[in-house]
Amino acid sequence: MAEVIESQQDTKRTRPTRRSFLKWSGVGAGTAALVANTANLGMPSASAAKADGMAGVDKTVWNVCFVNCGSRCPLRLQIKDGTIVRCLPDSTGDDSVENRQLRACVRGRSIRNRVYSPDRVKKPMIRKEGTERGAGEWEEISWPDALDLVAEKIQYTIDNYGNEAIYNQHGSGVNGAAIGAANPFQRLFNLLGGSLQRYGTYSTAQITAATQFTFGELEEGGDTVPSNSFEDSVENSQLVVMFGNNPQETRMSGGGILYTSQFLQREGVRTILIDPMYSESAVVLADEWVPIKPGTDTALASALAHVLISEDLQDQAFLDKYCQGFDEDHMPDGVPAGNSYQSYIMGKGADGIEKTPAWAAEITGIPEDKIVALAREIGNAKPCAIMQGWGPQRHMNGENQARAICALAALTGNVGINGGGTGGREGSYGPLTMSFPSGENPIEASIPLFMWTDAVTRGAEMTATTDGIRGVDKLPVGMKFQLQYGGSKFAGQHSDINRTLEIMKDQSLCEFVVVVENMMTPSAQYADLVLPDTLGPERWDIGHNEAGGDLAYYMYHEQAIEPLHDTMDSYEMAVELAKRLGVEDEYTEGRTRKDWVQWMAEENVKEHPELPTWDELSEMGIYRYHTPENHVVPMRKFREDPEANPLATPSGKIEIFSSELWDMAKTWTFEDPQKGDVITALPEYVDTFESTIEARSNEKHPLQCIGHHFKGRVHSTFANLEWLTSAHHQRLFINPMDAEERGISADDLVEVYNDRGRVRVPANVTTRIRPGVVSLPQGAWYKNDDGVDVGGNINTLTTLHPTAYAKGNPQHTNLVQVKKA
Structure with a gap:
C-alpha cells in the first residue's frame, strides 16, 4: 500500500519563476487601493450592454446567480416577447485579478433551464387528505385558501405550544440575494413573537466552533475565522499547504476565488494539497498531492508538530508572546502539569503516546519519511500559508481536526502576517452591503442546526449540556410547525435520509410542514403544503458576493420577466400572511419588494458613501471594490500589538489549550464516549466510530x-x-x-x-x-x-x-x- 501511495505522490511540476503578481495582473502595488474607485470607469453601462448577443431582442437586463457557492456571479439576460432567450456573461472588467471579469460558470449560465424547467412547482399544492407525507398525492389549492391555512396553523401553534414550537428551517438555495438570503419569513415570525432559533451551518459547524475556541470571534464578524486571501498567498507566500480544500469545484466561477487561486500555479508558488482525493484543485493548483485517509488530519498535524518541536523548527518567540497552551510555562492557572500541547505531542501527556511520524503513518496511510519531509518543508518556509477547506471538519472529530490545523499555523508563527495565515479557509473581503432586515427574534432558545430532527422527536428533553442548547437550559417543547424556504433538507442535505423521512412521516411529531420552493424536490414531497416561489429573473433584488478574495462586488438585479405559472414571490407570501395575522403595517412599513431593494441600496450608501446609489448601480450593473489593506490578512492588528488588540478568548491570546473547552469537558455529558463523543482542551487525535x-x-x-x-x-x-x-x-x-x-x-x-x-x-x-x-x-x-x-x-x-x-x-x-x- 505504501509503495502505491508513494508513486501517486511522485508528480512534480516545473514552475515558472514568480513575477510580480500585481504587475502581471495589470495593477501595480501603488494603485491597488484605487481599484474601488476606478473599477467601473470605461466599462459598458447596462444600457450599452444591450448591443451584444442576439439581434432583435427587446432588452438585456442585469441579473445575479443566487445560489450557495459564494461567488454570486452577474448574468445578463436577453428578453424577447417576455421570454428569456439567451444568458450572457459579465461584459465589464478585464483580465486583471482585481478587476477581473466575473464570468458565471456553467451552473449560472443554465438559468434559462431552471426558469423553464418542467420540475417547477406551478401552483400551490396540498397533500391529498388521507395520504401520508411522501406519497406524492397532491391536489391544487388556491392562493387565498393556502395562505389562510398557513396563517391558521401558525396561530394554532403559538396558542397551543408557544413560539418555540415554530421553526424556520435553514435553506441556502437563495444565498447572496438581499431579500432571499435574509429569509422574509423570519421577519414575520419575529413580529409574531419569534421562533425557535438555530446556530451553526451544515457547511461550517465544526470549524466555526474550532476557530472561535482558538481565536475568539474576529472583529470583522462572520461564522468562521478565515485565513489570508489567495491573492496574498500568491504575492507573499513561499509555500502553500492546503488540507482538504478544493476551490476549483467549491468556488467554481470567475467571480469567486477559483480564478485567483489559479495564480498559485501561474506564479510558481509551491503548493501541497493534502486530501483523500486527487481533486480538480490538486490537478490545477498543486505541485504535490498527499493522499490521506479521511478523518486523520489531526494525527498528521500532530506528527508534523512532533518533527517541528524535535528539530527546533517551531517559532518559539511567537508562541511565547501570542499563544496559550503550547508548553508548560504558558498554561492557565489551575491546570495540572502535563496538559500542554508540547506534552501531548511528545508523549508526556495523559495518554503517554509520543505522536511520532511512525505513529501517524499507521493512522493516516502517509509514509513516515513523507511526514518528516513535509514537516521540514513547512518549518523552513518563511512565510508559509497553511489553510484548510471545510472537508476535514465535516467528520466526527471535525472540531479537533480544524483546531489542529490552526495550531500548526500558530506553531510556525504564520498568523497575522502577509504570506501566512490562520489555518482556516482562504479569506475574502466584504460584503459591505446589507440584507433585508428581519428584526430581533424574542425567543432565546437556540438549537444546533444539525439537530433539528432531535427537536422534532425529543425536543422537550434537549438540554444545554447534553445537546448544546443555547439561550436556555432546556427546550420547553418539541418542534410542531416547520417552514422550509430555499432548501432541501428532508430528502436531500440532512443525514440518514431513511431515518429522517420516517420522522417526517409521523404527523404526531411535527404537525404541519410547509415548503416554499420553485422545484418539486424530493424534500418538497414530504410537506403538507407546497407554495411555488418565483425564481431570480422573476423578481427584484440586489446581490453581493461572499468569496471573492481581495475583491468584493455589488450587483444590480432587475426583474427580467413576469412570474411564470401561478407562482408568488416569497416576500409577497409573507406580506399576505402578515395581513392575515394582523402585522401587515409593521411588516411592510409601506414598501413593496422593489421599494425595499431601493431602500437597502440607499442605506448602503449612508453607511458606505463610496458605494454607488441605486441609479448609479442600475447603469453600472456591477460595482467592484477592493480591500483597503491591499490583501486580506486576518488578525494583523493582533500580531502588531496583542496588548492593544487582544483576541476575544478568555486569555486574549491564541488558545492552543482552550480554557473554555477545559471547563465544558467537566460539565457536558455524552451517551456513548466510545463513539468519539469527547471534549478535549487540546486539539487531540480522537478515534471515533466508523473511522x-x-x-x-x-x-x-x-x-x-x-x-x-x-x-x-x-x-x-x-x-x-x-x-x-x-x-x-x-x-x-x-x-x-x-x-x-x-x-x-x-x-x-x-x-x-x-x-x-x-x-x-x-x-x-x-x-x-x-x-x-x-x-x-x-x-x-x-x-x-x-x-x-x-x-x-x-x-x-x-x-x-x-x-x-x-x-x-x-x-x-x-x-x-x-x-x-
Missing part, C-alpha cells in the same frame, strides 16, 4: 465513504437539470485496487451500502482516490426504488449522530461496502 481504524477490522463495511462537492450542481441546486446532468454524471469514485477486488469495471452499476441505506450508481474507477476510500458526490436528488436510492444521494448512507461539541454533521465519517449490482 479509518475501525475500517481495518470491519469486514461487513470496510471502506470509508466521503462526499465531495461536484461541479454539476451547488449542493442540490441544478441537480435536476438535464443540461448539467448529461455532462456531469453521478458516479461512485473508487480506486482500481478496491474495484478489482470486487470484480468492478468502469461504468459498472454498483451498490454502496451500510446499515442505514443503499445506493445504486455507476462506478468511476480511478486512481484519483486513495485505496480504501470511496466518494459519492454530494447533492444528488434522492430517488427511492424499492428501498434503494437510485438517485445517488450520499445522505442515504450518513449518520444523524452529531459531533461532540459543535453538534455538527459528520457526513464524511461513514463505513460502507460496495458490490457490483
Whole structure:
C-alpha cells in the first residue's frame, strides 16, 4: 500500500519563476487601493450592454446567480416577447485579478433551464387528505385558501405550544440575494413573537466552533475565522499547504476565488494539497498531492508538530508572546502539569503516546519519511500559508481536526502576517452591503442546526449540556410547525435520509410542514403544503458576493420577466400572511419588494458613501471594490500589538489549550464516549466510530465513504437539470485496487451500502482516490426504488449522530461496502 501511495505522490511540476503578481495582473502595488474607485470607469453601462448577443431582442437586463457557492456571479439576460432567450456573461472588467471579469460558470449560465424547467412547482399544492407525507398525492389549492391555512396553523401553534414550537428551517438555495438570503419569513415570525432559533451551518459547524475556541470571534464578524486571501498567498507566500480544500469545484466561477487561486500555479508558488482525493484543485493548483485517509488530519498535524518541536523548527518567540497552551510555562492557572500541547505531542501527556511520524503513518496511510519531509518543508518556509477547506471538519472529530490545523499555523508563527495565515479557509473581503432586515427574534432558545430532527422527536428533553442548547437550559417543547424556504433538507442535505423521512412521516411529531420552493424536490414531497416561489429573473433584488478574495462586488438585479405559472414571490407570501395575522403595517412599513431593494441600496450608501446609489448601480450593473489593506490578512492588528488588540478568548491570546473547552469537558455529558463523543482542551487525535481504524477490522463495511462537492450542481441546486446532468454524471469514485477486488469495471452499476441505506450508481474507477476510500458526490436528488436510492444521494448512507461539541454533521465519517449490482 505504501509503495502505491508513494508513486501517486511522485508528480512534480516545473514552475515558472514568480513575477510580480500585481504587475502581471495589470495593477501595480501603488494603485491597488484605487481599484474601488476606478473599477467601473470605461466599462459598458447596462444600457450599452444591450448591443451584444442576439439581434432583435427587446432588452438585456442585469441579473445575479443566487445560489450557495459564494461567488454570486452577474448574468445578463436577453428578453424577447417576455421570454428569456439567451444568458450572457459579465461584459465589464478585464483580465486583471482585481478587476477581473466575473464570468458565471456553467451552473449560472443554465438559468434559462431552471426558469423553464418542467420540475417547477406551478401552483400551490396540498397533500391529498388521507395520504401520508411522501406519497406524492397532491391536489391544487388556491392562493387565498393556502395562505389562510398557513396563517391558521401558525396561530394554532403559538396558542397551543408557544413560539418555540415554530421553526424556520435553514435553506441556502437563495444565498447572496438581499431579500432571499435574509429569509422574509423570519421577519414575520419575529413580529409574531419569534421562533425557535438555530446556530451553526451544515457547511461550517465544526470549524466555526474550532476557530472561535482558538481565536475568539474576529472583529470583522462572520461564522468562521478565515485565513489570508489567495491573492496574498500568491504575492507573499513561499509555500502553500492546503488540507482538504478544493476551490476549483467549491468556488467554481470567475467571480469567486477559483480564478485567483489559479495564480498559485501561474506564479510558481509551491503548493501541497493534502486530501483523500486527487481533486480538480490538486490537478490545477498543486505541485504535490498527499493522499490521506479521511478523518486523520489531526494525527498528521500532530506528527508534523512532533518533527517541528524535535528539530527546533517551531517559532518559539511567537508562541511565547501570542499563544496559550503550547508548553508548560504558558498554561492557565489551575491546570495540572502535563496538559500542554508540547506534552501531548511528545508523549508526556495523559495518554503517554509520543505522536511520532511512525505513529501517524499507521493512522493516516502517509509514509513516515513523507511526514518528516513535509514537516521540514513547512518549518523552513518563511512565510508559509497553511489553510484548510471545510472537508476535514465535516467528520466526527471535525472540531479537533480544524483546531489542529490552526495550531500548526500558530506553531510556525504564520498568523497575522502577509504570506501566512490562520489555518482556516482562504479569506475574502466584504460584503459591505446589507440584507433585508428581519428584526430581533424574542425567543432565546437556540438549537444546533444539525439537530433539528432531535427537536422534532425529543425536543422537550434537549438540554444545554447534553445537546448544546443555547439561550436556555432546556427546550420547553418539541418542534410542531416547520417552514422550509430555499432548501432541501428532508430528502436531500440532512443525514440518514431513511431515518429522517420516517420522522417526517409521523404527523404526531411535527404537525404541519410547509415548503416554499420553485422545484418539486424530493424534500418538497414530504410537506403538507407546497407554495411555488418565483425564481431570480422573476423578481427584484440586489446581490453581493461572499468569496471573492481581495475583491468584493455589488450587483444590480432587475426583474427580467413576469412570474411564470401561478407562482408568488416569497416576500409577497409573507406580506399576505402578515395581513392575515394582523402585522401587515409593521411588516411592510409601506414598501413593496422593489421599494425595499431601493431602500437597502440607499442605506448602503449612508453607511458606505463610496458605494454607488441605486441609479448609479442600475447603469453600472456591477460595482467592484477592493480591500483597503491591499490583501486580506486576518488578525494583523493582533500580531502588531496583542496588548492593544487582544483576541476575544478568555486569555486574549491564541488558545492552543482552550480554557473554555477545559471547563465544558467537566460539565457536558455524552451517551456513548466510545463513539468519539469527547471534549478535549487540546486539539487531540480522537478515534471515533466508523473511522479509518475501525475500517481495518470491519469486514461487513470496510471502506470509508466521503462526499465531495461536484461541479454539476451547488449542493442540490441544478441537480435536476438535464443540461448539467448529461455532462456531469453521478458516479461512485473508487480506486482500481478496491474495484478489482470486487470484480468492478468502469461504468459498472454498483451498490454502496451500510446499515442505514443503499445506493445504486455507476462506478468511476480511478486512481484519483486513495485505496480504501470511496466518494459519492454530494447533492444528488434522492430517488427511492424499492428501498434503494437510485438517485445517488450520499445522505442515504450518513449518520444523524452529531459531533461532540459543535453538534455538527459528520457526513464524511461513514463505513460502507460496495458490490457490483
